[in-house]
Amino acid sequence: MYQVITxxxxxxxxxxxxxxxxxxxxxxxxYINVDEKKGLxxxxxxxxxxxxxxxxLAKENVAKFFDVANSSKVDDGYIVKxxxxxxxGHGAKVxxxxxxxxxxxxxxxxxxxxxxxxxxxxxxxxxxxxxxxDTINPSDIGMELPVEWESGFxxxxxxxxxxxxxxxxYKLNHINLRDYCKWFTLMGTIEILYNxxxxxxxxxFYLNGLLRNDFENKYNDIKLCDPVPQFTNTRFGRxxxxxxxHHFPEDRYIDTKMKQYAKMIGSNKAYHHYYSRLIVNxxxxxxxxxxxxxxxxxxxxxxxxxDLLLSRQGRANIEGGHTDxxxxxxxxxxxxxxxxxxxxxxxxxxxxGTYTYMQAFVDCDEFQLTANRGFITNTxxxxxxxxxxxxxxxxxxxxxxxxxxxxxxxxxxNKMETSLEAEKDNLKKRYNAGINRNxxxxxxxxxVLEPSKNRKRYSESETFVVFLTVMQxxxxxxxxxxxxxxxxxxxxFVVDYLGTPKYIELKGSLLKSVNHPFxxxxxxxxxxxxxxxxxxxxxxxxxxxxxxIMKNVNYESNDDRFNRRKYTAYVLEPEQTTAFSSIxxxxxxSFLKExxxxxxxx
Numbered sequence: 001m002y003q004v005i006t007x008x009x010x011x012x013x014x015x016x017x018x019x020x021x022x023x024x025x026x027x028x029x030x031y032i033n034v035d036e037k038k039g040l041x042x043x044x045x046x047x048x049x050x051x052x053x054x055x056x057l058a059k060e061n062v063a064k065f066f067d068v069a070n071s072s073k074v075d076d077g078y079i080v081k082x083x084x085x086x087x088x089g090h091g092a093k094v095x096x097x098x099x100x101x102x103x104x105x106x107x108x109x110x111x112x113x114x115x116x117x118x119x120x121x122x123x124x125x126x127x128x129x130x131x132x133x134d135t136i137n138p139s140d141i142g143m144e145l146p147v148e149w150e151s152g153f154x155x156x157x158x159x160x161x162x163x164x165x166x167x168x169x170y171k172l173n174h175i176n177l178r179d180y181c182k183w184f185t186l187m188g189t190i191e192i193l194y195n196x197x198x199x200x201x202x203x204x205f206y207l208n209g210l211l212r213n214d215f216e217n218k219y220n221d222i223k224l225c226d227p228v229p230q231f232t233n234t235r236f237g238r239x240x241x242x243x244x245x246h247h248f249p250e251d252r253y254i255d256t257k258m259k260q261y262a263k264m265i266g267s268n269k270a271y272h273h274y275y276s277r278l279i280v281n282x283x284x285x286x287x288x289x290x291x292x293x294x295x296x297x298x299x300x301x302x303x304x305x306x307d308l309l310l311s312r313q314g315r316a317n318i319e320g321g322h323t324d325x326x327x328x329x330x331x332x333x334x335x336x337x338x339x340x341x342x343x344x345x346x347x348x349x350x351x352x353g354t355y356t357y358m359q360a361f362v363d364c365d366e367f368q369l370t371a372n373r374g375f376i377t378n379t380x381x382x383x384x385x386x387x388x389x390x391x392x393x394x395x396x397x398x399x400x401x402x403x404x405x406x407x408x409x410x411x412x413x414n415k416m417e418t419s420l421e422a423e424k425d426n427l428k429k430r431y432n433a434g435i436n437r438n439x440x441x442x443x444x445x446x447x448v449l450e451p452s453k454n455r456k457r458y459s460e461s462e463t464f465v466v467f468l469t470v471m472q473x474x475x476x477x478x479x480x481x482x483x484x485x486x487x488x489x490x491x492x493f494v495v496d497y498l499g500t501p502k503y504i505e506l507k508g509s510l511l512k513s514v515n516h517p518f519x520x521x522x523x524x525x526x527x528x529x530x531x532x533x534x535x536x537x538x539x540x541x542x543x544x545x546x547x548x549i550m551k552n553v554n555y556e557s558n559d560d561r562f563n564r565r566k567y568t569a570y571v572l573e574p575e576q577t578t579a580f581s582s583i584x585x586x587x588x589x590s591f592l593k594e595x596x597x598x599x600x601x602x
Contacts, residue, residue: 027152056151057103059113098160102156103154103156114136116141174210179320190338193294206236226265258274284390330345339373339374459508479558491503504522505521506524508527511537512536519543552566
């Protein structure tokens with residue numbers, strides 16, 4: 001019993017089991033209410049109520065609720081009763097991991113009774129046994145079912161241990177709870193597409209999680225989500241009203257429909273993101289096995305219209321959110337409820353978590369689940385292989401391949417159009433920026449744009465353009481000859497200086513930390529210097545040099561027009577080392593004004 005109580009992977013399975021039990025008993029109204037009440041010690045007491053108008057539990061079957069491997073859904077001949085989703089007698093035990101569990105039942109035979117179990121885990125740990133109360137009057141514990149109901153059942157779980165930690169409490173927030181229930185319980189069964197008995201039962205769910213008011217105030221417009229949540233006042237309080245069945249968006253795979261939808265919701269996003277198409281909804285038989293395969297292809301925004309916890313690119317996840325890869329792809333289901341991701345079934349595929357463009361389901365009653373109902377691995381291997389073979393036949397069919405290709409083509413078209421729009425916007429921005437950019441004006445009237453600044457540093461690539469322009473106009477301006485340049489790696493320039501090869505490094509802004517060794521450097525060329533007079537600069541070898549700024553120095557040039565013109569010289573002097581000699585810095589911003597005679601427009 002202890003193992004069964006604690007063997008569930010996610011405490012939200014409380015709701016999976018409760019919903020399943022309620023539905024199996026023919027309930028058409030199922031209420032889930034999570035509440036926090038203030039305790040005597042100023043703490044908060046968490047209470048979970050699950051209430052339904054199903055057939056109820058006869059008093060004589062009370063043991064079948066509290067005992068393990070004992071189910072009212074199995075007859076005396078060990079045959080599972082028809083149309084029952086749970087039958088092992090394990091599911092309800094997830095309720096017991098709490099300080100107190102209370103139940104109340106009302107049957108068409110006129111029985112009204114209640115019972116309770118205090119700290120089941122503690123009982124087992126301390127005594128090795130499990131006790132629950134004799135049946136009592138529901139009014140004694142405030143659990144009367146509505147008078148107008150012929151029958152019904154109620155479970156109250158007080159202080160479930162898993163949720164005592166505030167790190168886990170968020171799972172009971174309305175947005176998180178509805179997400180779980182609509183995906184992993186019968187509330188969101190995929191059988192709504194093909195099982196008439198699901199439709200005929202007309203089951204309606206009423207959900208009230210923590211922070212429901214916040215959720216209701218936020219998600220109240222078609223511009224934010226689709227479908228828009230519906231809220232109503234009930235005999236038990238205010239709840240979100242949820243119809244049974246998984247949500248499959250309406251088909252939108254023609255551009256006019258996608259455009260109409262984008263316009264209807266007031267979206268300025270690319271309309272192709274709202275693509276959706278149900279391409280497969282087939283019952284398949286292989287040997288004596290029967291299963292259902294559903295494949296729905298969806299666009300990036302389509303999913304996010306109804307899956308409110310789905311993360312977005314470049315945006316932090318909501319607490320308890322999930323990614324496309326963890327939620328979308330191929331799922332194995334039993335009784336219409338997703339159990340396990342099986343993306344790896346798809347032959348020649350791209351692996352688990354990569355089929356984010358679809359929600360697909362293989363629903364088979366022959367799947368045998370593990371005790372915690374989290375995996376299908378108890379299923380006979382031969383059966384799994386037979387189902388897998390048929391699934392791959394469908395995925396390799398022309399119909400499915402064409403549909404997937406269609407969606408990909410829309411996506412590629414969207415990327416191309418988005419890129420074109422981005423380029424248009426970028427052209428306009430760059431044009432406006434170019435008009436307003438400062439210009440370096442040479443004495444003969446030629447101009448070149450002054451390098452732009454980013455985070456107070458000048459662009460190195462734009463400085464390179466300025467330097468090459470100067471070299472082209474005045475090839476003998478410098479005492480060196482340019483032999484080779486490579487601005488993508490290593491030291492940028494190789495020059496000939498008086499018949500000897502030398503290195504020159506180009507920078508947009510020369511900083512105090514230099515990512516090249518001073519020992520190899522003949523000169524630095526930069527547009528500006530982010531080092532003050534007498535400050536220390538350090539190279540990659542941690543060698544230090546002090547900047548010396550000297551005014552009115554005679555410039556030495558191979559071009560007589562510029563030779564001996566006065567300019568401001570910048571020199572890095574070695575700091576207590578003989579590993580390198582002094583290194584000249586040609587600071588173009590002042591050098592071009594003082595030596596060449598340029599002006600810079602403001």
